[in-house]
Amino acid sequence: MRVAVVGIGCTKLGEHWMKSLRDLSTEAGALALKDAGIDGRDIESLYIGNMSAGRFIGQEHLGALAVDQAGLNPIPATRCESACASGALAFRKAYLSILSGEYEVVMAGGAEKMTDIKGSGAISTLMGAGDQEWESSVGLTFVGLYALIAKAYMDKYRLSREELSLVPIKNHMHGLSNPYAQFNYEITVDDVLKSPLIADPLRLLDCSPITDGAAAVILASEKVAKKFKNPVWILGSGQASDTLALHNRKSMTEIQATQTAARKAYEKANVKPEDVDIAEVHDCFSIAEILAYEDLGFSEKGKGKELLLSKDVMIGGKIPVNTDGGLKMGHPVGATGIKQIVEVVKQLRGEALNQVKNARIGLTHNIGGSGASCLVHVLGRD
Amino acid sequence: MPYTSVPLFWRLKKPKYNLTGTKCLKCKNVYFPPRNLCPECRRGGDVQEFQFSGSGKIISYTIIRTPPEGFEHYIPYAIAIIRLDEGTNMTGQVVSDIEKIKTGKRVVPVFRKMHEDGSDGLIHYGLKFEVVD
Amino acid sequence: MIDSMSVGIVGYGAYVPKFRISVDEISRVWKADPETIKNGLLVNEKSVPDKDEDTITISVEAGRNALLRAGIRPQEVGAVYIGSESHPYAVKPSGTVVADALDMGPELMVADFEFACKAGTAAMQCCFALVKSGEIKYGMAIGTDCAQSKPGDALEYTAAAGGAAYIIGRDPLAIMEGTFSYTTDTSDFWRREGSDYPSHGARFTGKPAYFKHVTSSTNELLKKLSMKPSDFNHAVFHMPNGKFPLKAAKLLGFSSKQIELGMVVTKIGNCYSGSSLLGLSRVLDSAKPGERILLTSYGSGAGSDSFSFLVTDKILERADLAKKTDFYINRKENIDYGTYVRLRKKLKGG
Numbered sequence: 001m002r003v004a005v006v007g008i009g010c011t012k013l014g015e016h017w018m019k020s021l022r023d024l025s026t027e028a029g030a031l032a033l034k035d036a037g038i039d040g041r042d043i044e045s046l047y048i049g050n051m052s053a054g055r056f057i058g059q060e061h062l063g064a065l066a067v068d069q070a071g072l073n074p075i076p077a078t079r080c081e082s083a084c085a086s087g088a089l090a091f092r093k094a095y096l097s098i099l100s101g102e103y104e105v106v107m108a109g110g111a112e113k114m115t116d117i118k119g120s121g122a123i124s125t126l127m128g129a130g131d132q133e134w135e136s137s138v139g140l141t142f143v144g145l146y147a148l149i150a151k152a153y154m155d156k157y158r159l160s161r162e163e164l165s166l167v168p169i170k171n172h173m174h175g176l177s178n179p180y181a182q183f184n185y186e187i188t189v190d191d192v193l194k195s196p197l198i199a200d201p202l203r204l205l206d207c208s209p210i211t212d213g214a215a216a217v218i219l220a221s222e223k224v225a226k227k228f229k230n231p232v233w234i235l236g237s238g239q240a241s242d243t244l245a246l247h248n249r250k251s252m253t254e255i256q257a258t259q260t261a262a263r264k265a266y267e268k269a270n271v272k273p274e275d276v277d278i279a280e281v282h283d284c285f286s287i288a289e290i291l292a293y294e295d296l297g298f299s300e301k302g303k304g305k306e307l308l309l310s311k312d313v314m315i316g317g318k319i320p321v322n323t324d325g326g327l328k329m330g331h332p333v334g335a336t337g338i339k340q341i342v343e344v345v346k347q348l349r350g351e352a353l354n355q356v357k358n359a360r361i362g363l364t365h366n367i368g369g370s371g372a373s374c375l376v377h378v379l380g381r382d
Numbered sequence: 383m384p385y386t387s388v389p390l391f392w393r394l395k396k397p398k399y400n401l402t403g404t405k406c407l408k409c410k411n412v413y414f415p416p417r418n419l420c421p422e423c424r425r426g427g428d429v430q431e432f433q434f435s436g437s438g439k440i441i442s443y444t445i446i447r448t449p450p451e452g453f454e455h456y457i458p459y460a461i462a463i464i465r466l467d468e469g470t471n472m473t474g475q476v477v478s479d480i481e482k483i484k485t486g487k488r489v490v491p492v493f494r495k496m497h498e499d500g501s502d503g504l505i506h507y508g509l510k511f512e513v514v515d
Numbered sequence: 516m517i518d519s520m521s522v523g524i525v526g527y528g529a530y531v532p533k534f535r536i537s538v539d540e541i542s543r544v545w546k547a548d549p550e551t552i553k554n555g556l557l558v559n560e561k562s563v564p565d566k567d568e569d570t571i572t573i574s575v576e577a578g579r580n581a582l583l584r585a586g587i588r589p590q591e592v593g594a595v596y597i598g599s600e601s602h603p604y605a606v607k608p609s610g611t612v613v614a615d616a617l618d619m620g621p622e623l624m625v626a627d628f629e630f631a632c633k634a635g636t637a638a639m640q641c642c643f644a645l646v647k648s649g650e651i652k653y654g655m656a657i658g659t660d661c662a663q664s665k666p667g668d669a670l671e672y673t674a675a676a677g678g679a680a681y682i683i684g685r686d687p688l689a690i691m692e693g694t695f696s697y698t699t700d701t702s703d704f705w706r707r708e709g710s711d712y713p714s715h716g717a718r719f720t721g722k723p724a725y726f727k728h729v730t731s732s733t734n735e736l737l738k739k740l741s742m743k744p745s746d747f748n749h750a751v752f753h754m755p756n757g758k759f760p761l762k763a764a765k766l767l768g769f770s771s772k773q774i775e776l777g778m779v780v781t782k783i784g785n786c787y788s789g790s791s792l793l794g795l796s797r798v799l800d801s802a803k804p805g806e807r808i809l810l811t812s813y814g815s816g817a818g819s820d821s822f823s824f825l826v827t828d829k830i831l832e833r834a835d836l837a838k839k840t841d842f843y844i845n846r847k848e849n850i851d852y853g854t855y856v857r858l859r860k861k862l863k864g865g
Binding site for chain 1: 441447472510
C-alpha cells in the first residue's frame with residue numbers, strides 16, 4: 001500500500017509580531033485543506049511537529065491546542081519532537097499511521113513561534129537540542145556546535161572560508177523571489193565575510209534565522225489518494241539516531257544519522273542518490289549543507305564543495321538543492337521538516353517557483369540538533 | 383532556565399568539580415561525562431566510578447561571541463572538544479589567550495566559575511581547560 | 516628542637532591571576548601623577564582576577580598546589596578554613612566548595628574565616644591548635660582575596676587578587692615554633708553589609724592601626740620565644756603597600772634585606788588575606804634548611820598574628836613539587852582600565 005501527499009500549505013516565514021503559534025498553525029492547516037480541496041472534517045488524525053513551545057511560549061499540549069483552534073475536536077492529535085527534525089518526524093508518524101491501516105487521511109504539520117522571547121532566550125532554548133548537562137551547561141550554543149564541526153571539517157578537507165560562503169550565497173539567490181522567504185536579497189562573498197562572527201568560524205550570514213512559521217501537509221492512503229489530481233507518492237522514509245552530544249560522535253566531519261536514515265529511505269524507495277532530481281536539505285548553518293551533500297551520497301566524502309563550485313546544486317544544475325532557499329530563508333524549527341515537504345511536492349507537481357525541469361524524484365533531509373537524529377524522505381510522482 | 387537547577391548541579395558535583403567519570407569493567411570503555419549504563423554492554427555491563435586525570439588535547443574549537451543567557455559577562459570565550467588522555471571526548475571551555483588555542487594543543491583542567499544564576503542565585507563552579515605551554 | 520612530632524607547614528601553594536593593571540594606567544584615567552603614586556606606595560602594578568575567577572577558584576588552585584607539596588591524600592585533611600574578605604557569598608561557605616573541589620571530606624571540619632587581611636593567618640592558628648592537640652592529622656588554612664576598591668580611591672592602585680594555602684601537620688617542611696596575636700577594636704578600614712566598596716580612615720590606618728598591631732604582635736612573639744630580629748633570616752609583614760612593611764621592619768629592628776624576599780606587593784599589589792601568605796610562600800620557595808622566618812599579618816579592625824617558622828630539610832624535596840610563587844607573579848598580561856572595570860564589575864549593569 002502506498003501513501004501520497006495530496007495537500008500542502010505554508011505560512012510566510014518571518015517575524016510575525018501579530019501572529020501567535022495558534023494563528024500560524026491554524027493558517028497553515030487551512031491552506032493545506034484548501035490546496036487539497038477537502039474539508040477539515042475529513043482529517044482523521046493530526047501530527048504536529050514542534051521543538052520547544054514550552055520554553056518559547058510556555059505552552060505544552062500542542063496537539064490539543066492545534067486541533068482545538070482548527071475546530072477539529074475530537075480527532076486524535078500528537079505532538080512530535082526531535083529538536084529541529086520535529087517536522088519530518090511528524091511527517092513520518094503520519095505516514096506510518098496510514099501504512100498501519102489505522103487511518104486513511106491524516107494531517108502532518110509543524111509550527112514554531114520563536115520571537116516572543118528575547119534573542120538570548122532563543123539561543124538558550126535552541127541548545128535544548130544539545131546535551132543540557134554537558135554542552136549547554138558549559139556555555140555552548142547551537143552555532144557553536146556547528147562551528148566545532150566546521151573547524152574540524154575545514155581543517156581536514158581544506159575547505160576555505162570563501163568556499164563555505166557559497167552555500168548561503170546560493171540559498172539567498174534561490175530565495176530571491178520567493179514570497180514566503182524571510183529574506184529577499186542577494187549576498188556576496190564579501191557580505192558573508194563582513195558579517196559579524198557568531199562562533200568562529202561561522203558568521204551571521206552562515207546561520208539560518210530565528211523565524212516564526214508553520215506548514216502543513218495532508219497524507220492519504222493509496223485508495224483515497226487516487227481520487228486527487230496530483231498526488232505525490234512517499235517512496236521511502238528513513239529515520240536514525242546518534243549520540244546526543246557532539247563530543248560522543250565517532251566523527252566530527254560527517255553526520256552518521258543522515259547516512260543511516262538516507263540509506264533506509266533510498267532502500268525503501270529503491271532509488272540511488274544519483275536518481276534524485278531535487279533535494280531540500282538541512283542547511284541550519286552553511287557547513288551543514290556541505291555535510292549533507294556528502295552524507296546523502298550526492299558527493300564523495302570531503303568533496304562536497306565541488307558541487308557548489310560546479311554549480312551542480314543550483315537551479316539548472318545536476319542536483320538542485322534547496323530550490324526555495326532552504327533553512328537560510330527561514331527556520332521555524334518544528335515546521336521546517338514539513339516546509340521541506342511542501343517545496344518538494346511543489347517541484348514534483350510542476351508548480352514550484354524555481355521549477356526544476358522534469359523533477360520526478362525529490363528528497364527531504366531534516367536533522368535534529370548537531371546530528372543526534374535525522375529523517376530522510378524520498379518522494380516521487382507517477 | 384533548567385540547567386541552573388540546584389539539585390541537578392549538586393548531583394553532578396563529582397564529575398563537574400573533579401572529572402570523575404565511569405568505566406565499564408566488562409568492555410573497558412571509559413565514559414566522561416559519566417554514564418551509568420554502558421552503551422556497548424547495556425544491562426550486561428559492569429559500570430564503576432573512574433577518575434580521569436584531566437589532561438587531554440584539543441580536537442576542535444570555536445570562539446563563542448553570541449552567548450546563551452547567563453554567559454553574557456564571559457564573551458568572547460573559547461569552547462573546545464577535548465580528547466581526554468584516557469580515551470574519550472568531552473566539551474569544555476578553554477581559558478587561555480585565543481591566539482594560543484589550536485587544534486592538537488594539550489590542555490589541563492583549571493577550576494573556574496562556570497555561570498551565575500543572576501545576582502541572587504547560586505554561583506556554579508566547574509572545570510575549564512588551559513593550554514599547556 | 517626539630518623532631519618528627521613538631522607541628523608546622525607540611526605543604527603550601529600559591530596562586531595569582533594573570534592579569535595586571537599598572538599604576539601608570541589607573542593614574543592615566545584619573546589624571547594623577549603615576550611617579551608620585553609609585554614612589555609613595557612602592558607598588559607598580561596589581562593583579563586582577565579574570566571574569567571567571569573568585570576567592571573560591573583561587574583557593575582551589577592554591578590548595579591543589581599545597582596538596583602536591585604535602586604529598587598527602589586529600590582525604591587525610593581533617594579541617595579546611597578559608598580566610599577572606601571577599602567570600603563570593605554572604606551566606607554559604609567558600610570552604611565547602613573548595614573541600615569538594617579538592618576531593619576532601621565529607622568527614623571534615625569547615626568554616627569560613629573573616630578578619631580583613633588576616634583571616635588566612637587566623638585560620639592557620641586554628642589548624643595549628645587542632646593538629647597540636649591531636650584532634651586532626653592535617654588542616655588546610657587558605658588566605659585569598661579578590662579585593663574590591665572604589666573607583667578613583669587610593670586603594671584602587673593596590674587592591675589586588677591572589678591567595679595561598681597552607682597544610683599544617685606533623686613532620687613539616689617548616690616548624691611553627693610559636694604564634695602570638697594582638698587584637699583591639701580599632702576602626703581603620705571597614706565595609707558595611709550591602710556596601711559595594713570599603714571605607715578607610717586614611718592616615719588613621721597607619722600608626723594607631725597597622726603599626727601599633729604589627730609591632731606589638733611581633734615584639735610579644737619575640738619575647739615569648741626569647742628571640743631577637745637577628746635570629747631571623749627572613750621577615751614577612753602584611754603588605755598594604757611597599758612602604759608600610761619597610762617602616763614596620765625598621766621600627767622592629769629588621770633590615771630591609773630580611774624583608775626583601777617576601778615583598779611581593781610591588782609586582783602584584785595587596786592581595787589582602789593572601790598578602791602576607793603569598794610573601795611567605797615566596798620565601799619558602801627558596802628557603803634553606805635551618806633558616807628562620809618571621810610572619811606577621813595585619814587585619815584592619817584590627818589585629819595581627821605573628822608566627823616564627825623554622826625551615827627543615829624537608830623543604831628541599833617539597834618546594835619544587837608545585838608551581839612557585841614567582842611562576843604566578845611573572846606570568847602576566849597587562850590590561851587597560853576599561854577592561855579592568857569590566858572584569859571587576861564596576862560598571863553599573865555590567
